[in-house]
Amino acid sequence: MRLIGAGLAAVILAPAILAGGPAIAQQQPAAPFQLAQATPAAGAKAPEPSANQLKLARELLSANGEASSFDSLIPGIIDQAAGSFVQANPDLIRDLREVAKSLAPEYEARRAEITDILARAYASQFSETELNDLLTFYRSAVGRKFVERRQQVLDDGLRGIQAWSSRFSREMEGRVRDEMKKRGFTI
Template sequence: MRCLSKFLPAACLAVALAFPALAQAQQASQPTAAAVASAKELLTLKHAGAIYANAIPGMVERTKTTLLQANLNYQKDLNEVALIVAKSLAGREKEIGDGMAKIYASHFTEQELKDLVTFYKSALGQKLITEEPKAIEASMKYMNEWAQQFADVVNGEFRAEMRKRGKEI
């Protein structure tokens, strides 16, 4: 207990001295309004809104479906209420875009975001926006085909090693 009483004041002092530094570090990591604006522009150029465009209708539909499972007698009412709820919450998906912009602005400097906006407005940036989804889809298809073929190789290796042990599988 004596040891703790000697240590406690020193620990309190260390924490008290660290608090201003922690507050400054947290404040420094807060993105500027200009950085957030550049991030929003970047996300608009990259058509990021397509990712969450149907967030509200999708959530309303999922909730309605869940409620219907427990309340089959209320199907008509729940269908009508779903329309009301979707209408009253329309536009809230903007919150996702705002949050994404803040995240981007916390990972990139304001100047980096401006440079990215400039790039995505360029001919090459526009081509990247158009062609990258196609390249990613083709890459995923290739990886799946490769994995299927490689699985056969791995299976063959297992079987060969097991045969060496006198065990057929």
């Protein structure tokens, strides 16, 4: 599955949301020394997007590839729902798989709901002119190349960030150790 933009967050968070929400808060313990970060101001509700903005946003989702990044979400949720009964009923695994497979076509029509959610998010953030500009870009040769290679770029970038993060973490551990040593502590 291609995971891009809003799709990445949605796919990562979907199991936690479906499991009841509290799992999101439990994923990472609070850091004891959190650096202050700017928090968004409590903003007023944005105006409702126009019908044309929503139409353009749907076209954008198709052009930028994000609409297809959720192709496996519905089958995954159906499999997860059926699989939730396996532990209590291991003898029913084959039947549960068959039920999940038979339900998938019935719910595939709901894929449009996902697109509508994303389209509303884009339409709420971008004007008609901006959506048209984005569409122009994604329909251009360089825009199509961007969509085609985006996942590889992200994968390469994430590998690089992981390596950098590891080096940076070791550097910070050394610095903290040195600073604590200056204060008379050996850690």
